[in-house]
Amino acid sequence: FETKTDTKGNFTLNDICWDDTYTLLGEKIEFEQGTTSFTMERNKELKPVIVKLNPIKRAAPIGTDLTKYLKLDPIYFDLDKSFIRIDGQITMQQVFAYLKEYPEVVIEVRSHTDARATNEYNLALSNRRAKETVKYLLDNGIAPERVSGKGFGESELTNNCDSNSKCSEEEHQKNRRSEFIVVQN
Numbered sequence: 001f002e003t004k005t006d007t008k009g010n011f012t013l014n015d016i017c018w019d020d021t022y023t024l025l026g027e028k029i030e031f032e033q034g035t036t037s038f039t040m041e042r043n044k045e046l047k048p049v050i051v052k053l054n055p056i057k058r059a060a061p062i063g064t065d066l067t068k069y070l071k072l073d074p075i076y077f078d079l080d081k082s083f084i085r086i087d088g089q090i091t092m093q094q095v096f097a098y099l100k101e102y103p104e105v106v107i108e109v110r111s112h113t114d115a116r117a118t119n120e121y122n123l124a125l126s127n128r129r130a131k132e133t134v135k136y137l138l139d140n141g142i143a144p145e146r147v148s149g150k151g152f153g154e155s156e157l158t159n160n161c162d163s164n165s166k167c168s169e170e171e172h173q174k175n176r177r178s179e180f181i182v183v184q185n
Contacts, residue, residue: 018042026051059102059185066095066107066180075133075178079114079169082128084136088178092133095180096140099147106184109133109149112156114172115163119153126151133178148183 005011013022018040026034031053038049060069067074072095075088084092099105111129113122130149137147154162158174161167 013040016040024049024051026053028053031055057101059105060182062182062185064182066098066182067091069182070094070098076173077111077129077176077178079116079172079176080125082125082132084132089136092136092140096137096142099137099142102185103146104185105182106146107148108181108183109137109147110156110179110181111149111151112175112177112179113151113154114175115154115157115161115165116172123151123153126153129176129178 003011003013019042021037021039023035023037026036032055034051034053036049036051038047060066066072072091073087075084075091077083077088078085095107099107109130111126111133113126113129115122117125127149128151130151134147134149138144154175158177159167159171161171161175
């Protein structure tokens with residue numbers, strides 16, 4: 001038989017068969033179904049029956065930067081370098097784990113530079129950074145069709161540290177980064 005709960009999750013069973021085992025199925029929009037079994041024992045105190053419902057996991061929306069979505073530290077690069085630093089490897093492993101959990105997700109690595117060299121040099125450097133970031137994921141088992149990379153040079157600064165500004169090294173560092181943008185889910 002079927003019964004529905006009230007807004008607090010309470011329900012009533014009619015025509016109880018004592019000492020029988022019941023299975024309770026819980027359903028809610030945007031949640032996975034859950035079940036639990038319980039026995040109605042005569043002359044015993046009724047205990048709450050809890051059905052745990054887990055939210056349905058969904059891949060990040062298209063256009064999302066996974067570092068922000070997953071609340072990860074960004075991948076930053078040293079000045080004039082394209083290798084993945086030790087601190088970046090932690091984030092890379094978390095992005096890798098996410099891609100393993102959601103095998104339908106395809107990402108584009110978008111790499112950037114600060115504005116302290118020529119546009120041409122920065123574009124080439126950002127392309128090397130994108131290539132190294134993609135290589136890291138490929139070397140860890142992500143299929144090539146699931147990840148691509150592109151360098152943007154200094155065209156998408158995160159702050160006002162352009163070539164005419166006096167900024168601290170820390171401010172410039174914020175622009176030397178790779179992003180992981182979801183392009184298919």
